[in-house]
Amino acid sequence: MRPADHPGLRRIFGEAQKIGALGSAPLSEIIEHAASFAEALPIGVTSCVDLGSGAGVPGLVIAVVRPEIRMTLIDRRAKRTDTLLRSVQSLGIQDQVEVVCGDVEVLRIQDRFAHAFDAACARGFGPPLQTLQWAVGLVKLGGYVVVSEPPPGSPDRWADIDLGSLGVSSPTRLGPVALFHVEHI
Numbered sequence: 001m002r003p004a005d006h007p008g009l010r011r012i013f014g015e016a017q018k019i020g021a022l023g024s025a026p027l028s029e030i031i032e033h034a035a036s037f038a039e040a041l042p043i044g045v046t047s048c049v050d051l052g053s054g055a056g057v058p059g060l061v062i063a064v065v066r067p068e069i070r071m072t073l074i075d076r077r078a079k080r081t082d083t084l085l086r087s088v089q090s091l092g093i094q095d096q097v098e099v100v101c102g103d104v105e106v107l108r109i110q111d112r113f114a115h116a117f118d119a120a121c122a123r124g125f126g127p128p129l130q131t132l133q134w135a136v137g138l139v140k141l142g143g144y145v146v147v148s149e150p151p152p153g154s155p156d157r158w159a160d161i162d163l164g165s166l167g168v169s170s171p172t173r174l175g176p177v178a179l180f181h182v183e184h185i
Contacts, residue, residue: 003035003065004028012087016055021080033148033176034058037121038065040146040174045069048119049138051104051131052076056084058123063097070096072117076103108137115140123148128157132166136182145180149173 003009009031016022022030037058041048046069050059053073063071073088075081081101088097100107104125107113120135122145135145145168150157158171158178171178 002032003038003061004031006031006064008091009061009064012060012090013055013057016083021083022055022057030057031061034061034123035065036175036177037123037146037148038062038069040177040179041066041069041119041121042144045118045144047072047117048121049074049113049117051120051122051135051138052125053084053099054080054124056087058121059097060084060087060091060093062121063093064091067093067096069119070098072098072100074100074102074104074107076101104134104138108134113138117143119144119146121146129161129166132161132163132168132180136167139182141182141184143182145182147171147178147180149176149178 010027013022013027013030034057048069049072051074053059053075059071059073073084078101081099084099088094117138120138122131122135125131131147163170167184168180168182171180
């Protein structure tokens with residue numbers, strides 16, 4: 001089944017749209033875009049953190065598409081994490097997905113989260129430099145960061161960032177996402 005046809009995801013994201021917690025794009029587009037994160041994550045990734053999960057895009061989609069990946073969904077708003085917890089329960093993926101209410105800026109330096117994940121993903125999280133800095137703080141050496149990209153033809157938002165000092169490779173564009181390899185911490 002295509003991720004965009006998954007009835008549980010369609011229901012959850014449809015409800016999120018009704019309350020204004022998710023953009024107004026067609027659900028199939030939102031889910032397929034989120035599925036591109038799952039496709040970008042290399043084989044062997046077993047843990048991933050979703051920064052600023054909001055309604056669960058892309059984290060819930062990754063969990064459904066890649067059941068071998070243990071997901072941690074982080075959002076600083078308790079109302080959103082409460083909804084995420086219910087979504088995880090309704091999808092029956094509570095053994096695979098943890099929901100954490102907290103600020104990524106704070107969590108990334110705590111022992112439990114610092115450099116604890118094989119990968120991090122971010123869709124609309126924040127400015128590019130901040131997103132990479134905070135994601136790298138959560139990812140193990142040799143891990144990956146996957147970030148949503150603007151449409152093709154948009155200015156390169158990574159050009160003015162010293163990626164080497166952040167410890168990441170130049171991005172590899174994979175459709176609507178960019179994949180970074182964490183080369184040093």
